Amino acid sequence: MSQNNIVKFPNRLISPIKQFLENELNKLNKTKISLTAADPFKDEARTSNNSLDDDVDEQLGHMDSQVKIKFLARQIVQIRKALSRIKLGKFGICEKCGKMIDTDRLAIEPDTTICIACEREREA
Numbered sequence: 001m002s003q004n005n006i007v008k009f010p011n012r013l014i015s016p017i018k019q020f021l022e023n024e025l026n027k028l029n030k031t032k033i034s035l036t037a038a039d040p041f042k043d044e045a046r047t048s049n050n051s052l053d054d055d056v057d058e059q060l061g062h063m064d065s066q067v068k069i070k071f072l073a074r075q076i077v078q079i080r081k082a083l084s085r086i087k088l089g090k091f092g093i094c095e096k097c098g099k100m101i102d103t104d105r106l107a108i109e110p111d112t113t114i115c116i117a118c119e120r121e122r123e124a
């Protein structure tokens, strides 16, 4: 192999990953919308006749939604990053050594930009 050969993640692997990520992104966006709607703080009528217990429930419900929404938002960002790397033809290629990143690693962390060997080196 020549030195100038640019390593690219094989297309036959990229298309199903891209499909998967796009589906996930759709699902996450839908979940995020329904979670936002389920947030009791969004309920217009909530202030009308609230007992203390209702208030506590609302607070907890609100916190719960916020935590879930934050988590979802993080996943959405990850997937968007991964999709943009696919577009750039950089998906699955280590930024440090230029080798292909393990697919198992990509399945867990689709927006990862370095391979496991380089990660270990960085942590060492």
Ligand SMILES: [Zn+2]
Pocket (backbone or CB within 6 Å): 094, 095, 096, 097, 098, 099, 114, 115, 116, 117, 118, 119
């Ligand atoms: Zn590497």
